[in-house]
Amino acid sequence: MSVQWLDFDSLVNARDVGGIPTVDGGAILPRRLIRSDNLQALTAADIQRLRELGVTDVIDLRSAFEVHSEGPGPLEVESGFAIHRHSFVIERAADGTVVSSDGVSSDDEADGRGGAELPGDALPWTGGRPHSVRIADAFASSYLSFLADRPASVLAALRDVAYADGAALVHCxxxxxxxxxxxALALMIAGADAEAVIEDYAASTERMELIIARLIARETYAESMAGRPVASHNTRPESMRAFLGYAEEHFGGVEPMLGRIGWTPTDTAQMRRKLVG
Structure with missing residues (x-):
């Protein structure tokens, strides 16, 4: 499978998953689902490129801490882009209030805090939070914990992909x-070949030095990245294989696993229409 890398001035881990084979002999359609690193430094040319790719919906999976620490991104003032935010980690404000998946705690509207007091351990990779689901592979444990800790966020993100008006771009x-x-979940729901899904996941390792350099250059991430070898961030095929294997062994596959938290056959049909036609 050839990875469909996309060239941008500011993004280093952007690709179109179109072309990934499906188990029935077909393929994921191009310009339906795009994935990337964070969009905080988009240039005018990058934004035009997104428009040319048909992107209408942006699914932002960063934590509330990240969103508020980084501040408004370039797309905030651009027309034609619907931005959907869903944090995959449980976060608490300084007073202990649990912050909702879109970054608003129960009293944010009253005091204007908007998540600004969230602690820096609201970064998934800091190691400061225990995994809700623990298996041998630490990365796979983290991915399974997203579903256990923030099931509504996972479902909402997937539905944003499935029901997007145009191309959906997912980023963190x-x-x-x-x-x-x-x-990976969206592709599996659409009937993609599991090994091709694993290959797509693992492709980020090719850009890891560039990815880490981007993160270290930003104050939000610099301290948490310091001293960690680049290889410790690699997307190893065995991690995604363990994640998908757990879904198969314990639930009979990705779709029934998601069904336990509210995914429906109607959602599946829509995802397949979106990604394979």
Whole structure:
């Protein structure tokens, strides 16, 4: 399978998953689902490129801490883009209030805090939070924990992909773990070949040095990235294989696993219409 990398001025881990083979001999359609690292530094040319790719819906999986620390991104003032935010980690404000998946705690509207006091351990890779689901592979444990901790966020992100008016772009910070989980689930629902899904997930390793350089250059991520070898962030095929294997062994596959948290046959039909026609 050839990875469909996309060239941007600011993005280093952007690709179109179109062309990924399906189990029935077909393929995922191009310009339906795009994945990338964070969009905070988009140039005018990058935004035009997104329009040319037909992107209408942006699914932002960063935590509320990240969103508020980074501030408004370039797309905030652009027309034609619907931005959907769904945090995949449980976060608490300084007073202990649980922050909702879109970054609003129960009293945010009253005091204007908007998540600004969230602690920096609201980054999935810091190792400061226990996994809700633990298996031998730590990355796969993290991905399974997204479903256990924020099932509504996972469902909402997948539905945003399935029901997008045009192309859906999914991103987080690095575009590899939260994004990789969401894209893998969407592809599996659409009937993609599992080995091709694993290959797409693993492709981020090709760009890892560039990904880490981008993150270290930003204050939000610099401290948490310091001292960690680049290889520790790699998207190893065995991690996604373990994630999909767990779904198969314990639930009979991705679709029944998601069914346990509210995914429906109607959602599946829509995802397949979106991604394979």
């Amino acid at each position: 910070a690095a575009g590899k773990d939260r994004t990789g989980t969401t894209v």
